[in-house]
Amino acid sequence: SQELEQSPQSLIVQEGKNLTINCTSSKTLYGLYWYKQKYGEGLIFLMMLQKGGEEKSHEKITAKLDEKKQQSSLHITASQPSHAGIYLCGADHTGGFKTIFGAGTRLFVKA
Amino acid sequence: DTGVSQNPRHKITKRGQNVTFRCDPISEHNRLYWYRQTLGQGPEFLTYFQNEAQLEKSRLLSDRFSAERPKGSFSTLEIQRTEQGDSAMYLCASTPTSSSPLHFGNGTRLTVT
Numbered sequence: 001s002q003e004l005e006q007s008p009q010s011l012i013v014q015e016g017k018n019l020t021i022n023c024t025s026s027k028t029l030y031g032l033y034w035y036k037q038k039y040g041e042g043l044i045f046l047m048m049l050q051k052g053g054e055e056k057s058h059e060k061i062t063a064k065l066d067e068k069k070q071q072s073s074l075h076i077t078a079s080q081p082s083h084a085g086i087y088l089c090g091a092d093h094t095g096g097f098k099t100i101f102g103a104g105t106r107l108f109v110k111a
Numbered sequence: 112d113t114g115v116s117q118n119p120r121h122k123i124t125k126r127g128q129n130v131t132f133r134c135d136p137i138s139e140h141n142r143l144y145w146y147r148q149t150l151g152q153g154p155e156f157l158t159y160f161q162n163e164a165q166l167e168k169s170r171l172l173s174d175r176f177s178a179e180r181p182k183g184s185f186s187t188l189e190i191q192r193t194e195q196g197d198s199a200m201y202l203c204a205s206t207p208t209s210s211s212p213l214h215f216g217n218g219t220r221l222t223v224t
Contacts, residue, residue, distance in 0.1 A: 006153075033212050042115070042202060042215035043154070050210075088153050096209025098144070098167065101153030 003027060004091050006102035013079050014110050021074045021105045023089035029069045031092035033099060038085045046074075046087075076107075084109045113137070115216035117203050123222045124193055131189045132219045136205030143186050144213060145178055146202040147171070154202055160186060193223045 005024045013019050023032070031050050035043040047056045049065035049072060056063050060077045076083055086106050090099040116135040124130050136143050141162050146154035157176070158168045162183035172178075175193075180186040190197055200220050204213035 004153075031210065035215075040200075040218075040220070042217045043204075043213070045212045045214070048212050090213070098156050098159060099213055100156060101146075103151070103153045 003093065004089060004100055004102040006087075006089055006105050008105060009103070010106040010108070012108045012110065015080060016078055019076050019079055019107070021087050021089075021107075023072045023074070023091075023102055025070045025091050025093070027070070027091075027093045029065070029072075029091050029093065030095050031099075032063075032065050032069075032072045033090035033092075034063050034072070034074050035088045035090060035101075036085050037088060037104070043088060079107075079109050081109045081111055083107060115203055115205055115214050117201075117216035117219050119219055120217065121220050121222075123224065126195060126223055127192055129189065129191045130193060130221065131187055132201055132203075132221075133185060133187050134203030134205075134216060135185045136203070137207075137214055138184075140205035140207045140214070141183065142206045142209070143180055144204045144206075145186070145188050146204065148200045148202055148218070149198075157188075190221075193221075195223045197221060198223045 034046040037043045047063045052067040052069045054065045062075045065072045086104045088104045089102045118133045144159040145157040148154045160180040175191045178188045200218045202218045204215045
């Protein structure tokens with residue numbers, strides 16, 4: 001969706017390196033969701049952010065929502081091959097009626 | 112929680128044929144969504160239901176597409192007179208409330224030859 005831009009489109013990192021994926025919305029966000037997808041499968045929910053300045057972590061993945069609620073970042077520390085996949089951000093611009101998605105960031109982790 | 116179930120996983124059909132996909136959401140989830148995903152893109156919203164009521168349809172959903180959720184439980188998505196451009200992964204998701212994240216099934220991959 002043009003309302004939601006993700007960068008980079010793809011990323012190749014060496015195992016053990018840190019990385020950041022960005023998601024920028026053209027509208028104020030009621031909610032921002034991060035998902036992971038493996039090829040040919042459905043999306044797995046990672047984290048949800050709703051408040052400006054909010055930050056959440058799960059294992060080695062941290063997601064932040066900026067104060068203006070229009071940009072989010074996903075940071076992976078000490079990447080592992082198991083982190084490889086497609087990371088998608090999803091946005092709620094309508095107060096809970098539907099989620100739209102960015103095009104995704106394809107992450108490859110070299111062992 | 113058995114998760115969202117979609118059938119079939121794969122469907123190959125010839126251009127012009129009709130196809131129907133089924134989605135069984137998580138049992139206590141009253142919202143059900145259909146998305147379409149093509150290679151290299153994120154999921155595109157098609158339509159959603161709250162219980163049995165279809166509340167929104169995307170402009171992407173042409174007259175050849177129809178979705179139902181007759182008893183507010185499982186849903187079907189039918190595509191009539193399929194075209195090669197319909198080839199995609201069709202994803203179903205459900206959620207219990209408007210502020211909860213979506214739970215996705217593994218999708219139905221449609222190939223139109």
